[in-house]
Amino acid sequence: MFDLQNVTKVYPNQVVALSGVTLRIERGEFVFLVGASGAGKSTLVKLLYREELPTRGRLFFNGRNITGLRASQVPYLRRRVGVVFQDCKLLPHKTAQGNVAFALEVTGAGAYLIRRRVPAVLELVGLADKARAYPHELSGGEQQRVALARAIVNNPSVVIADEPTGNLDPQTAWEIVRLLGEINRRGRTVIMATHAKAIVNRMGKRVVALDRGRIFRDDENGVYDDGLL
Amino acid sequence: MAFFRSLGRGVLEALGGVVANSVMSLASISTVALTMLILAGFLLAAVNLDHLATVVESQIQLRVYLADGLAEEDFRQLEARIAGLPGVVSHAYVDRKEALERFRGYLADDQGLLEAVEELDALPDSFEIHVLRPDLVERVAYELKGQPGIASISYPAETVRRLIDVTNLLRLGGLAVALLLTGVAVFIIANTIRITVFARRDEITIMKLVGAADWYIRWPFLLEGTLLGMVGAGLAALAAGAGYRWLIALFFQRLPFLPLVAPEPLLGKLSLVLLVLGALVGVVGSQISVRRLLRV
Ligand SMILES: Nc1ncnc2c1ncn2[C@@H]1O[C@H](COP(=O)(O)OP(=O)(O)OP(=O)(O)O)[C@@H](O)[C@H]1O
Ligand SMILES: [Mg+2]
Numbered sequence: 001m002f003d004l005q006n007v008t009k010v011y012p013n014q015v016v017a018l019s020g021v022t023l024r025i026e027r028g029e030f031v032f033l034v035g036a037s038g039a040g041k042s043t044l045v046k047l048l049y050r051e052e053l054p055t056r057g058r059l060f061f062n063g064r065n066i067t068g069l070r071a072s073q074v075p076y077l078r079r080r081v082g083v084v085f086q087d088c089k090l091l092p093h094k095t096a097q098g099n100v101a102f103a104l105e106v107t108g109a110g111a112y113l114i115r116r117r118v119p120a121v122l123e124l125v126g127l128a129d130k131a132r133a134y135p136h137e138l139s140g141g142e143q144q145r146v147a148l149a150r151a152i153v154n155n156p157s158v159v160i161a162d163e164p165t166g167n168l169d170p171q172t173a174w175e176i177v178r179l180l181g182e183i184n185r186r187g188r189t190v191i192m193a194t195h196a197k198a199i200v201n202r203m204g205k206r207v208v209a210l211d212r213g214r215i216f217r218d219d220e221n222g223v224y225d226d227g228l229l
Numbered sequence: 230m231a232f233f234r235s236l237g238r239g240v241l242e243a244l245g246g247v248v249a250n251s252v253m254s255l256a257s258i259s260t261v262a263l264t265m266l267i268l269a270g271f272l273l274a275a276v277n278l279d280h281l282a283t284v285v286e287s288q289i290q291l292r293v294y295l296a297d298g299l300a301e302e303d304f305r306q307l308e309a310r311i312a313g314l315p316g317v318v319s320h321a322y323v324d325r326k327e328a329l330e331r332f333r334g335y336l337a338d339d340q341g342l343l344e345a346v347e348e349l350d351a352l353p354d355s356f357e358i359h360v361l362r363p364d365l366v367e368r369v370a371y372e373l374k375g376q377p378g379i380a381s382i383s384y385p386a387e388t389v390r391r392l393i394d395v396t397n398l399l400r401l402g403g404l405a406v407a408l409l410l411t412g413v414a415v416f417i418i419a420n421t422i423r424i425t426v427f428a429r430r431d432e433i434t435i436m437k438l439v440g441a442a443d444w445y446i447r448w449p450f451l452l453e454g455t456l457l458g459m460v461g462a463g464l465a466a467l468a469a470g471a472g473y474r475w476l477i478a479l480f481f482q483r484l485p486f487l488p489l490v491a492p493e494p495l496l497g498k499l500s501l502v503l504l505v506l507g508a509l510v511g512v513v514g515s516q517i518s519v520r521r522l523l524r525v
Contacts, residue, residue, distance in 0.1 A: 083439075107441070
């Protein structure tokens with residue numbers, strides 16, 4: 001699904017966030033991206049939905065080189081990649097269902113489809129009863145679940161979550177990851193960047209560990225090993 | 230379907246932008262209105278001068294002003310020469326008293342101007358000559374030029390030339406002023422839209438990240454700019470129309486012989502031109518800001 005070949009990302013301020021990253025992620029996988037703060041997790045994630053472009057190297061999505069994607073094609077890539085952002089990025093003046101519907105509206109979806117899909121995904125993330133609440137009326141975990149609902153409402157083939165459990169207590173964090181597991185079980189690829197060791201170990205999924213912009217470990221059924229980080 | 234849905238959304242958002250940003254919106258509308266009003270003034274003046282030139286050009290009359298203190302003998306000779314020129318249909322002697330009398334008829338109520346004309350002795354004795362066709366006027370004038378006893382000749386071609394000079398000057402000046410003012414209008418609309426875009430930058434970022442197409446994000450802003458431009462132009466068209474009607478009425482009362490262009494088809498066309506221009510100014514202005522600010 002994603003195929004990164006020797007990808008390097010140097011930011012305009014000369015910070016080398018990723019260097020020579022080669023990584024394949026297959027359809028239907030659940031992958032944890034782990035690493036210390038500043039290791040380059042968010043940078044790698046941003047390359048996948050083309051918020052950032054690689055400085056060197058090639059990056060394929062479903063066999064298509066997305067480095068050379070025309071600007072007019074980028075929206076269509078983003079509709080197939082659902083993203084849960086590190087900071088949620090919910091619109092404060094829209095309700096939970098408004099925020100979820102927004103992602104459908106901008107694709108030109110019809111009212112009928114929106115009326116059907118939005119309650120369904122809110123139900124899936126367990127927020128059916130908070131559909132009319134505004135983000136400031138929701139807890140951190142609930143906001144993350146709204147963000148997750150928004151990420152999947154377009155029925156993308158892959159869901160990318162950048163530290164969706166950042167500020168959550170272990171129980172709430174686990175709820176979110178369980179939801180991602182459920183989404184993966186229903187056939188979508190899931191990529192999650194995280195610091196949460198306990199969760200990674202408990203899930204027993206593939207773990208890609210980054211250190212200062214390089215992949216230094218890539219294990220199936222991996223664990224988040226303190227000693228090496 | 231999808232098209233009409235986003236049409237509705239775009240219109241609502243554009244109106245919302247105008248309302249949320251009312252101070253700047255008002256500023257842009259008035260700038261555009263002022264710009265278009267000045268432009269309208271230039272256009273109306275140019276159209277009228279053009280019209281005047283055509284009217285004058287179609288005249289079959291010329292006037293020969295006589296030198297003061299012309300001897301009886303010279304007068305007779307001159308009159309005979311005029312009568313004998315090919316193309317001359319008739320001629321009439323108009324002495325200064327009669328000229329003043331006629332002028333008084335035109336300007337019945339402007340005592341001040343009449344007195345000034347009388348004082349200056351601005352209307353000397355003259356021959357009024359009628360020729361067969363407009364194109365003969367200049368020939369006759371040419372034949373008479375330099376004849377003894379003639380102070381000056383006033384004929385359409387000369388007036389037309391002067392009118393065209395004035396019209397060209399007006400066109401050039403009008404164009405320069407219009408370009409400058411249009412630039413100002415574009416600039417202020419660009420700034421207004423920039424503020425709206427800035428106020429909604431979070432929403433735009435999220436729109437981009439969840440896969441909104443570029444045009445979907447852009448076009449409410451373009452619509453907002455177009456709206457501002459067209460409202461401004463509409464106001465200018467109304468003001469220019471009212472002003473022109475008022476001027477026409479005034480001229481008709483005081484200088485009824487002045488051939489002015491009737492307001493009817495003219496003002497309709499003018500409004501159309503102004504509205505199209507206003508829309509263009511709006512589109513260009515908003516496009517500038519949207520292009521610059523929508524890069525995510
Ligand atoms: N837009 C940017 N411009 C310049 N440098 C950046 C930018 N974004 C990230 N960096 C730098 O790139 C490096 C990697 O950052 P990145 O955000 O990918 O790390 P991370 O692994 O996600 O960290 P965290 O766990 O704290 O979120 C850091 O040194 C960071 O300072
Ligand atoms: Mg990060």
